[in-house]
Amino acid sequence: xxxxxxxxxxxxxxxxxxxxxxxxxxxxxxxxxxxxxxxxxxxxxxxxxxxxxxxxxxxxxxxxxxxxxxxxxxxxxxxxxxxxxxxxxxxxxxxxxxxxxxxxxxxxxxxxxxxxxxxxxxxxxxxxxxxxxxxxxxxxxxxxxxxxxxxxxxxxxxxxxxxxx
Amino acid sequence: xxxxxxxxxxxxxxxxxxxxxxxxxxxxxxxxxxxxxxxxxxxxxxxxxxxxxxxxxxxxxxxxxxxxxxxxxxxxxxxxxxxxxxxxxxxxxxxxxxxxxxxxxxxxxxxxxxxxxxxxxxxxxxxxxxxxxxxxxxxxxxxxxxxxxxxxxxxxxxxxxxxxxxxxxxxxxxxxxxxxxxxxxxxxxxxxxxxxxxxxxxxxxxxxxxxxxxxxxxxxxxxxxxxxxxxxxxxxxxxxxxxxxxxxxxxxxxxxxxxxxxxxxxxxxxxxxxxxxxxxxxxxxxxxxxxxxxxxxxxxxxxxxxxxxxxxxxxxxxxxxxxxxxxxxxxxxxxxxxxxxxxxxxxxxxxxxxxxxxxxxxxxxxxxxxxxxxxxxxxxxxxxxxxxxxxxxxxxxxxxxxxxxxxxxxxxxxxxxxxxxxxxxxxxxxxxxxxxxxxxxxxxxxxxxxxxxxxxxxxxxxxxxxxx
Numbered sequence: 001x002x003x004x005x006x007x008x009x010x011x012x013x014x015x016x017x018x019x020x021x022x023x024x025x026x027x028x029x030x031x032x033x034x035x036x037x038x039x040x041x042x043x044x045x046x047x048x049x050x051x052x053x054x055x056x057x058x059x060x061x062x063x064x065x066x067x068x069x070x071x072x073x074x075x076x077x078x079x080x081x082x083x084x085x086x087x088x089x090x091x092x093x094x095x096x097x098x099x100x101x102x103x104x105x106x107x108x109x110x111x112x113x114x115x116x117x118x119x120x121x122x123x124x125x126x127x128x129x130x131x132x133x134x135x136x137x138x139x140x141x142x143x144x145x146x147x148x149x150x151x152x153x154x155x156x157x158x159x160x161x162x163x164x165x
Numbered sequence: 166x167x168x169x170x171x172x173x174x175x176x177x178x179x180x181x182x183x184x185x186x187x188x189x190x191x192x193x194x195x196x197x198x199x200x201x202x203x204x205x206x207x208x209x210x211x212x213x214x215x216x217x218x219x220x221x222x223x224x225x226x227x228x229x230x231x232x233x234x235x236x237x238x239x240x241x242x243x244x245x246x247x248x249x250x251x252x253x254x255x256x257x258x259x260x261x262x263x264x265x266x267x268x269x270x271x272x273x274x275x276x277x278x279x280x281x282x283x284x285x286x287x288x289x290x291x292x293x294x295x296x297x298x299x300x301x302x303x304x305x306x307x308x309x310x311x312x313x314x315x316x317x318x319x320x321x322x323x324x325x326x327x328x329x330x331x332x333x334x335x336x337x338x339x340x341x342x343x344x345x346x347x348x349x350x351x352x353x354x355x356x357x358x359x360x361x362x363x364x365x366x367x368x369x370x371x372x373x374x375x376x377x378x379x380x381x382x383x384x385x386x387x388x389x390x391x392x393x394x395x396x397x398x399x400x401x402x403x404x405x406x407x408x409x410x411x412x413x414x415x416x417x418x419x420x421x422x423x424x425x426x427x428x429x430x431x432x433x434x435x436x437x438x439x440x441x442x443x444x445x446x447x448x449x450x451x452x453x454x455x456x457x458x459x460x461x462x463x464x465x466x467x468x469x470x471x472x473x474x475x476x477x478x479x480x481x482x483x484x485x486x487x488x489x490x491x492x493x494x495x496x497x498x499x500x501x502x503x504x505x506x507x508x509x510x511x512x513x514x515x516x517x518x519x520x521x522x523x524x525x526x527x528x529x530x531x532x533x534x535x536x537x538x539x540x541x542x543x544x545x546x547x548x549x550x551x552x553x554x555x556x557x558x559x560x561x562x563x564x565x566x567x568x569x570x571x572x573x574x575x576x577x578x579x580x581x582x583x584x585x586x587x588x589x590x591x592x593x594x595x596x597x598x599x600x601x602x603x604x605x606x607x608x609x610x611x612x613x614x615x616x617x618x619x620x621x622x623x624x625x626x627x628x629x630x631x632x633x
């Protein structure tokens with residue numbers, strides 16, 4: 001069953017990502033991106049990496065997407081009064097894709113035979129092991145990333161400053 | 166973490182702390198000179214720290230490399246960034262670029278290059294390269310008053326993001342085959358024996374990503390716009406140091422593999438198209454910076470040729486030429502920056518007669534152009550000689566002949582600028598304005614161009630001990 005679910009999820013991810021790229025309305029694109037991230041989280045769960053699956057949902061589908069939403073809000077395109085309830089056709093694909101993801105997740109969680117789980121997941125990596133590897137073996141990488149984030153802020157602040165009139 | 170670890174990581178630490186100090190001191194004092202001074206000191210300090218680091222190959226618990234090649238390039242990057250900072254201090258007044266962000270970002274880009282040089286696994290290589298490119302995204306667009314500058318920055322950012330995606334995807338595919346990110350294991354497992362299709366796809370993605378950083382031909386479209394719009398010292402840094410870093414990346418990876426037969430065809434195509442397209446397009450340019458941009462595409466084509474002919478000592482030639490090209494770009498764009506500051510426009514006609522009104526800057530520019538054209542006794546001649554000799558030794562006769570022919574063609578457009586500088590009179594009568602430090606940097610780089618061209622053996626002997 002794991003393999004079937006993987007292929008279903010992979011299809012969902014590809015379709016949702018194509019929609020996210022081709023959608024003209026930014027908010028719609030974000031909704032499709034979130035759909036794709038949720039499906040990706042299920043794939044990570046299938047790969048016996050529940051921790052990464054959690055990160056995927058919390059950080060990407062949660063924090064990063066909220067940030068995107070804030071940016072779109074601040075860009076202030078059009079007035080919100082005009083917004084109406086969009087026709088069903090506009091959100092039907094997202095609904096279907098999310099539905100498939102949710103059904104797969106429920107199937108996976110309820111229907112997990114111990115034999116199959118053992119075959120797919122020989123050993124689950126605990127949070128502690130993950131953290132020790134991350135901060136010992138890849139400690140330098142973490143520091144480089146932190147510098148990158150700092151300079152992302154510096155660059156954005158400098159380039160985004162208002163020009164002289 | 167032991168003392169040896171700290172000693173090896175010291176250049177990285179100095180650059181990171183220097184960048185933060187520059188930001189803080191600049192924000193507190195609001196003085197440009199203080200920020201620049203701190204940044205120059207940090208860059209020079211990082212270079213000195215790399216020179217005096219203990220002679221071990223790998224930091225015991227950090228996984229950072231400290232081989233001779235690594236340290237040589239760290240010193241180059243650090244000194245180049247110090248030189249660029251000195252050159253920018255005057256130029257930025259002219260372009261009205263203010264704020265401590267500029268020197269801090271230069272240090273951050275250097276930090277990325279040094280991290281790349283220290284890498285022993287593909288993750289650090291990727292992060293170092295992206296940290297460097299990240300710095301350049303900011304630096305290219307830093308002149309906010311000009312529209313062309315933002316346009317070039319956006320172009321560089323978009324293409325750079327695509328190339329970063331290619332690099333990351335390529336590294337992921339290689340990891341998929343090798344099961345580890347360590348450089349030597351990856352190289353031995355992905356290139357040896359019958360090629361695995363996944364490994365081939367990984368190498369294809371990786372090469373596309375690196376071709377963008379080196380501006381080799383299918384991925385060269387950003388080069389002319391960025392070279393034309395960015396501040397001149399930034400172009401010097403981008404052209405000299407960031408391309409040297411990309412060459413260093415390949416020099417860290419490729420010698421670890423026993424057999425590079427798989428990479429022959431893609432490197433052959435990259436070298437061929439870059440040499441031909443770069444040189445022919447440069448012939449038709451009337452703007453000096455655009456001409457130098459196309460010429461840099463061609464120069465990187467020669468480096469790709471050197472990497473291709475590794476059996477004849479091409480790795481040493483590539484490392485030598487990367488350093489040589491760094492010094493030449495520093496001299497050329499440093500001089501162009503000073504000429505522009507003294508009221509020189511972008512077109513070739515504006516350079517007419519500058520040799521008489523601005524003797525020092527024009528002289529340095531002429532030396533750099535002679536060297537880029539490969540006329541003895543300059544470092545450019547020695548570098549090109551090494552590359553073509555190694556290509557012939559490795560049996561790449563066709564490409565070597567083509568390279569020599571295109572190099573002969575390139576003499577025309579380089580010397581066109583020199584002719585404009587010296588053989589045509591014009592009515593410029595204004596005096597040359599130059600700082601002491603700028604004069605020192607320009608003088609030093611032109612002395613190095615000639616000195617390393619006449620006596621290349623110390624550097625070459627060192628490279629011979631480091632590379633196969």
